[in-house]
Amino acid sequence: MLRVTGQTEVLLIGGRSGVGKSTVGYEMHAQLSAAGVRHCLIEGDNLDMAYPPPWEHNLAEQNLTAMWANYRAAGYRQMIYTNTASVLKRVISELTAAMGDDPHVTAVLLTCTDATAHRRLSQREIGTALDRHVERGALMARRLDERAPRWVHRVQTDDRAVADIAAEIIGLVAWVAE
Numbered sequence: 001m002l003r004v005t006g007q008t009e010v011l012l013i014g015g016r017s018g019v020g021k022s023t024v025g026y027e028m029h030a031q032l033s034a035a036g037v038r039h040c041l042i043e044g045d046n047l048d049m050a051y052p053p054p055w056e057h058n059l060a061e062q063n064l065t066a067m068w069a070n071y072r073a074a075g076y077r078q079m080i081y082t083n084t085a086s087v088l089k090r091v092i093s094e095l096t097a098a099m100g101d102d103p104h105v106t107a108v109l110l111t112c113t114d115a116t117a118h119r120r121l122s123q124r125e126i127g128t129a130l131d132r133h134v135e136r137g138a139l140m141a142r143r144l145d146e147r148a149p150r151w152v153h154r155v156q157t158d159d160r161a162v163a164d165i166a167a168e169i170i171g172l173v174a175w176v177a178e
Contacts, residue, residue, distance in 0.1 A: 008103040009078045011173050014087035015110035017137035018117035020157045021082040027166035036177035040071045044083025061098040068099050087148045106173050107152040114138050116158045
């Protein structure tokens, strides 16, 4: 996709539970902020975190539309968006439609081994959610690898420093201070 000067840009970061999406997103935010790069970070999981799940109501997309409208009105043109399935073709279409401004898309699928994901989730999850996250995460990792378009960048996170992963992805988008 060709970039147009002043065009909105979205970086979609997807991957299984425990791969490091949020951690990498926050590190990218820190590095971009330190470099004076205007951007926003939206955790997609928080846009429809409710019970019972409101998925059939497209609440996440509606919330993204509202949030992005507010960011755009404040002058933002670059967004980092993290969510497990954000790198799937159908989801990319839904997210960019929700943004409503034909953004330039860069998508990154973070990957790690089952053992790495289990170790990370064991440190994060307490109580009954661990087994469910580990099982669903392994299934989702295979689905994402099979179904994410070939143009989606794959970035392995096993045994790597978060700062290095974030720097690699920042290099893919090449965002600079205005």
